[in-house]
Amino acid sequence: MDLLFHQDIVVATLASGSRGNCTYIGDDRSGVLVDCGLSTRQILTRLDDLGLGGVRIEAVLLTHEHADHVGAARVLDERLRRRQGRPVPFHASRGTRVGLDRRCTPSGLVETVSGQTFRVGSFVVEPFTIPHDTRDPLAYVVERGGVCVGVITDLGRSTRLVEAQVSRLDVAVLEFNHDLEMLLDGPYPWSLKQRVKGPHGHLSNAQAAEVLVAGASSRLKHVVLAHLSDDNNTPQTALLAAEEAVQRAGLSDVTLTVARQGTPIDPIRVRARTHPVAPPRPARLPRPRVPLTKDTGSPQLALFG
Numbered sequence: 339m340d341l342l343f344h345q346d347i348v349v350a351t352l353a354s355g356s357r358g359n360c361t362y363i364g365d366d367r368s369g370v371l372v373d374c375g376l377s378t379r380q381i382l383t384r385l386d387d388l389g390l391g392g393v394r395i396e397a398v399l400l401t402h403e404h405a406d407h408v409g410a411a412r413v414l415d416e417r418l419r420r421r422q423g424r425p426v427p428f429h430a431s432r433g434t435r436v437g438l439d440r441r442c443t444p445s446g447l448v449e450t451v452s453g454q455t456f457r458v459g460s461f462v463v464e465p466f467t468i469p470h471d472t473r474d475p476l477a478y479v480v481e482r483g484g485v486c487v488g489v490i491t492d493l494g495r496s497t498r499l500v501e502a503q504v505s506r507l508d509v510a511v512l513e514f515n516h517d518l519e520m521l522l523d524g525p526y527p528w529s530l531k532q533r534v535k536g537p538h539g540h541l542s543n544a545q546a547a548e549v550l551v552a553g554a555s556s557r558l559k560h561v562v563l564a565h566l567s568d569d570n571n572t573p574q575t576a577l578l579a580a581e582e583a584v585q586r587a588g589l590s591d592v593t594l595t596v597a598r599q600g601t602p603i604d605p606i607r608v609r610a611r612t613h614p615v616a617p618p619r620p621a622r623l624p625r626p627r628v629p630l631t632k633d634t635g636s637p638q639l640a641l642f643g
């Protein structure tokens with residue numbers, strides 16, 4: 339019973355939006371965080387609130403260097419090291435490593451390359467390239483026991499690679515950033531509107547819907563609508579686009595959940611497809627890297643993540 343219990347995959351988006359992003363993927367004992375863009379205190383408090391306060395964080399997977407994704411990295415690194423008694427690897431692309439503000443840089447960065455899968459504890463992680471206005475942004479698919487969870491946010495357009503990855507997902511945390519009309523009629527300056535809707539900006543509701551129609555397979559059972567803009571979207575508008583997409587794709591029994599900035603989602607639980615699951619192994623210790631070049635990047639980019 340204990341073994342079966344731990345084969346449930348738990349997905350909990352702790353926060354999502356331009357002021358901070360963080361998603362837990364794991365089980366009731368251990369797992370990974372994708373991004374850490376809200377304060378360390380908030381990350382730990384929200385895990386606690388969900389009954390996941392005792393989980394061991396095996397690794398933190400960084401998607402890109404915008405502050406709403408990496409803001410807590412250095413402090414979280416120190417806190418996890420104290421709490422768990424050993425360093426926790428932070429995975430990021432070389433471009434993200436170079437682009438990280440020194441104030442956010444954790445001590446144990448492990449370089450990650452699109453398409454090169456690696457193991458973290460009992461999970462297999464595949465990073466893959468997405469188009470966004472940073473040096474080398476990544477999305478991640480995390481797999482265990484035949485269950486695949488993808489976190490795909492901060493991309494200006496879909497690609498064949500994105501659709502291919504979506505086709506193997508059971509749970510998709512997918513960006514539904516803006517409604518195009520709201521963006522165009524909204525308060526942003528024109529240059530920022532251009533950036534958000536550009537090919538290296540953010541996915542609109544309609545674009546995200548197309549990703550589902552083109553990519554999703556019958557194994558997709560949960561979609562978390564993520565990184566919604568406060569100014570240029572509403573949960574209702576995004577949900578409507580997702581519902582229509584699910585219908586058009588002919589999918590059934592798909593739950594749709596809007597991830598919020600201020601509160602975590604109720605954890606999604608998915609039963610593993612394959613048995614037995616390998617016992618968790620300690621993550622590989624990161625090797626220290628050479629000091630990073632200071633690069634604070636554009637404050638505007640950091641602000642609008």
Ligand SMILES: [Zn+2]
Binds near residue numbers: 359404407492
């Ligand atoms: Zn962002």
Ligand SMILES: [Zn+2]
Binds near residue numbers: 402492642
């Ligand atoms: Zn971003």
